[in-house]
Amino acid sequence: MEVAGSNPAPPTIFMFMVFVKGELPYFTFTNLSQFSFLKHAIVTREGGYSHGPYASLNLSYTVGDLAENVNKNLEKVKSFFKAKKLVWTHQAHGKRVLVITNKKLTSYIGFDALITNQPNIALLVKLADCQGILLCDPKKKVIAAIHCGWRGSVANVIGETIKVMQKEFKSDPKDIWAGVSPSLGPCCAEFRDYKTLLPSAFWQYKIKNNHFDWWAISCRQLQETGIPKHQIELAQICTVCDKRFFSYRRDGKRTGRFGAVIMLKGEEGDSGDS
Numbered sequence: 001m002e003v004a005g006s007n008p009a010p011p012t013i014f015m016f017m018v019f020v021k022g023e024l025p026y027f028t029f030t031n032l033s034q035f036s037f038l039k040h041a042i043v044t045r046e047g048g049y050s051h052g053p054y055a056s057l058n059l060s061y062t063v064g065d066l067a068e069n070v071n072k073n074l075e076k077v078k079s080f081f082k083a084k085k086l087v088w089t090h091q092a093h094g095k096r097v098l099v100i101t102n103k104k105l106t107s108y109i110g111f112d113a114l115i116t117n118q119p120n121i122a123l124l125v126k127l128a129d130c131q132g133i134l135l136c137d138p139k140k141k142v143i144a145a146i147h148c149g150w151r152g153s154v155a156n157v158i159g160e161t162i163k164v165m166q167k168e169f170k171s172d173p174k175d176i177w178a179g180v181s182p183s184l185g186p187c188c189a190e191f192r193d194y195k196t197l198l199p200s201a202f203w204q205y206k207i208k209n210n211h212f213d214w215w216a217i218s219c220r221q222l223q224e225t226g227i228p229k230h231q232i233e234l235a236q237i238c239t240v241c242d243k244r245f246f247s248y249r250r251d252g253k254r255t256g257r258f259g260a261v262i263m264l265k266g267e268e269g270d271s272g273d274s
């Protein structure tokens with residue numbers, strides 16, 4: 001194992017993610033790793049079956065990669081988690097939240113956050129500069145995976161997800177722990193038309209040359225829901241700079257998607273079908 005972290009730290013929270021080398025390289029959050037009933041990972045672009053600009057662990061069917069390779073990549077992640085189901089959504093850069101039960105479907109359309117309290121169901125969000133935000137309420141045994149790009153930040157998909165956790169599972173934000181994945185860093189997040197694209201409340205997060213600190217924005221939105229600052233971990237790894245990750249800003253449309261995954265472990269013999 002090696003400790004990973006890169007780029008200047010924004011004035012928020014910083015812990016070191018752990019990078020695990022192997023057939024399927026992945027990162028884990030220090031704060032989420034304390035929970036024995038939980039399994040999570042930020043899988044990189046390495047260790048898969050795809051070729052060319054999608055090499056090699058591309059998890060998306062919609063970017064031009066061969067479906068047979070994506071199938072094998074998704075199955076590899078599912079097997080790594082020993083999951084009964086690996087569930088994802090065709091993300092829409094909005095704030096719709098879906099609660100996953102024991103339905104047979106594994107893919108959905110138009111949602112940007114997934115929540116479940118069911119064991120052995122791995123929640124996946126697909127990324128290429130957007131943030132994958134993983135949440136865990138250890139008291140209610142509820143987890144969530146959020147896809148959050150700049151449009152999702154403007155829509156406050158983070159706040160909407162916490163609201164659904166509160167409504168459906170009686171979660172208290174003070175009990176929730178959060179990890180924000182490698183994503184577009186302030187070093188590369190240039191928004192020249194920010195006065196048109198972004199609400200004025202976001203302008204305080206502009207740093208030099210029209211670059212924005214989206215890590216700090218997400219940290220603030222998490223805290224505004226009531227999550228304590230010390231329970232939030234930021235990867236602070238820029239996906240444009242770090243070539244272990246797919247990046248839309250760096251590579252354009254012909255690139256893949258890596259993933260942020262979280263799952264509640266079941267008891268031995270528990271299929272999650274109860």
